Amino acid sequence: MSGDLTDVLDERRDDERRRAVRALLRSPLLTPRDRDYALVRRHAGYLGQWFPRETGWSLYTDPGVARLRKVPGDLSDGSRAASVRGGGARARLPFSRRRYVLTCLALAALERAESQITLGRLVDRVLMFAADEQITAAGIVFTMENRDERGDLVAVAQLLLSLGVLAKIAGDEQAFVNSTGDALYDVDRRVLAVLLATRIGPSLVETGDHDMRLSAVTRDLVPDTEDGRNRQVRHSIARRLLDDPVLYYTDLTPEQRAYLDMQRGPLLKRLTEATGFLAEVRAEGIALVDPTHEATDFGMPDEGTEGHATLLLAEYLSERLRDAAGATTVADAERRMTELITEHSGHWRKNTRDPGAERPLTAHALWRLEALGLVRLEGQVVTPLPALARFGYADPTIIGKRDDQ
Structure with a gap:
């Protein structure tokens, strides 16, 4: 009887761990308001070892936030932008360059803000930062005088609300767009502090080339040994298998393809056992399919x-x-x-x-x-x-x- 009970408890534990892995793959930032936050906290020790070992992603948890610092396996993939519901449309609209700049300026403003802030006050601080000569020299100018610019800032506020950086206390964003009202927010400094998921601060990178900057802030520091290089290749493949819908062999480097040809079986076994995914191996590539849909943050629409x-x-x-x-x-x-x-x-x-x-x-x-x-x-x-x-x-x-x- 004791053996049967132990097996049941072990299976329950393993099932919870798989659910926790899927939850973090879907939402790398969780707060106590999220359904799976308590589950991730319960298995933080296991997750804090599994993710670094298999993917090179680190996990930070505390009583107010859980943050998986994911780095894309393919830095050239720009198809999965930040997005919010836009203008009453049913489709989610990807962020434009202006909205990304506004997001960075808003985060800088919130870093220096009090525990509460209004949308109007946030606008004032964003405009102050936007006057920086490097920003204006790049051709980006914000005045917040027209409806479109105010709508862009509201989209940024909606993104920060969805991430948990802001929590609405009162008011309405649309009223701000219409110049008829304002909105008041609490600022969650725990979430704000862990939002950035780079290896080094972007301000420490001196090059102005976009691709080189992106590579620099996401580069993993690994020993210049055969074991270190193999671990880096393994992590890059695991990241794409877990984070991308499909891994095509033609997108791999010769080094990655050679490693996958030799280690495909053990690698897929570890990933599928820890996630509950099903591996579909085809002549053109590999897809890890989630039968539970719990890790799927972006699927084919049907409505x-x-x-x-x-x-x-x-x-x-x-x-x-x-x-x-x-x-x-x-x-x-x-x-x-x-x-x-x-x-x-x-x-x-x-x-x-x-x-x-x-x-x-x-x-x-x-x-x-x-x-x-x-x-x-x-x-x-x-x-x-x-x-x-x-x-x-x-x-x-x-x-x-x-x-x-």
């Missing part, structure tokens, strides 16, 4: 106009993939979207029948498909990738005939 349009465009591109038609253009995708609007106008939003509506619908669909590793966008060229084939419908195969046919 609303944008969701339906994205699925239908994915089907069109998958047909090109199966027919070996290869790459196409954004203009061709927009032409197909125009046909889809005509075909489904009866149950899509009315504004999709407006002139030019196919362009934003197509742009949103391609953005999502690229983020999911299903297409590659290079300028105006759209290349369907192998994983997109799962969204196609193959011709039926008749394996038998009824007597009455």
